[in-house]
Amino acid sequence: MYSYGVLLLQMFTGRRPTDEEFEDGLDLHQFCKIALHKGVMKIIDPHVLEHEEEANDDHRDIHVLELYCKFGLIDDARRLFDGMSERNVFSWTSIMGLYCGLGDYEETIRLFYCMVDRGVRPDHFVFPKVFKACSVFSELSVRDVVIWNSIISACAHNEQGVTALNLLREMVKSKVQPNMVTIVSILPACARLAALQQGKEIHQFIIRNGLDAFNLVIDLYGRCGLVKIARRIFDLMPQRDIVSWNTMIAGYGMHGFGMDAVNLFRRLQCTDLKPNHFTFTSLLSACSHAGLTDEGWKYFKMMKSEYDLDPAIEQYACLVDLLARAGQFEESMEFIKEMPFQPNAVIWGSILGACRIHLNPELAEQAASFLFELEPQNSGNYILLANIYSAVGRWEEAAKVRCLMKERGVSKPPGCSWIAVKRRIHSFIVGDASHPLIEEISCKVESLYSEIKEIGYVPETNFVLQDVEDDEKENSLCGHSEKLAIAFGLISTPSGTPLRIIKNLRVCGDCHSATKFISKVTNREIIMRDCFRFHHFVDGVCSCGDYW
């Protein structure tokens, strides 16, 4: 038995305790739990635990192994595991969990076969790891809630949201009742996919079973574009903690409703809850998206003055974004120089994005050169710089950036937009003709074009990279995935219903402009989520104020 005092002493001083310092207290297992919970592994010498001489606790190595595995200390874990004379099912499970968590599925499976080879019988706790690693799920006869949760969670965390939803349906069909763990895995997946229908059903389930997951539900509706519903749930929920407020403020922010975020924050100030870093990140980002420069400054200063919070790099980044979007480039560069952090990719990304709004190719070059160092594989940066060059007519330089991309083997994911109609998700890839209704969709795009041109739309052909004839540029714009999704939405839903479109990349400038006009001529609300934020198009105006 190890005493809590001994371990604390080792953690904080690194010296061995004297005899008097031994006390009864927590055992090693409990200590490991505390260490995991507090994330203090870094300040313990990991080898102290192993070199502890009192090895009469049979479970000691297993506990230490578990600790290493949970912290991802692969070398330490492997050394300990390989040197163990007796490996029971717990040690195998821990080490498999480590490789599985790191995404090394081959090693996970190899270990599984090793284990079986050595006559260790796998139990219910081993299989979830194996399932993550291979899809032998259907071969298992006993499927309890833990196994279902495990595979659903694995899918949800690995961008396999659709699979996760399908598995949930099967789970319910096979009469296994989802629980809170299922919900916390699946709801964020619905939010990411904007799978509104499925999300609503899970919301119903939460209510029926009296589960407490309202913060997730608020986030779900926010990310699906239904901010008002999110707010209603926020207002009606029995208990609001700081996360509820943060989530709601963030919801307003990502939709461009800056003043709603500010007003909600003011109400938060009247409660007993104390705003934290997340609160300010959401609030400042909301100010920045809505162009509320003065408010942004005010709340940034308020962090320290009223709440004694030192702004972290996230909040500095929001301020940089705020200034740069407002076109105050000198101030933002000055601010970067003076902040107590090394500027990271997000900060340079803000500058580069603002350079696209204000067409500043010189500063864009600077920001891009840092970004190419910091995240050489992020295609968005190359595209943005090339677009800025194109927009000011510097075609050769735009071409050069595209060459650079090719040289470095950076590939641009194709633009993809999707829309849910009657429980089905219809997705469109740029220039894609595979949809069964593609004829009608193309017709619709053409007729929309002539309608919106009549009321003043001018194609923004400078968003087309190729230096080609204008006709051709316009043609290529027509094939953009967001336009296809809008046209499909218009022909397949009753007039007057809002359209909710999701896009994988940043919305294109021409599509943004065209959608404003489309919302006017069709009298539809069009809600578009791109990879950064929402755009609400109503009657020819976008909630981003063309400020994105």
Place this chain on the structure above:
DNA sequence: ATAGGGTTAG
């Protein structure tokens, strides 16, 4: 003892 959170910044 083993399934699991919430929201960060472009």
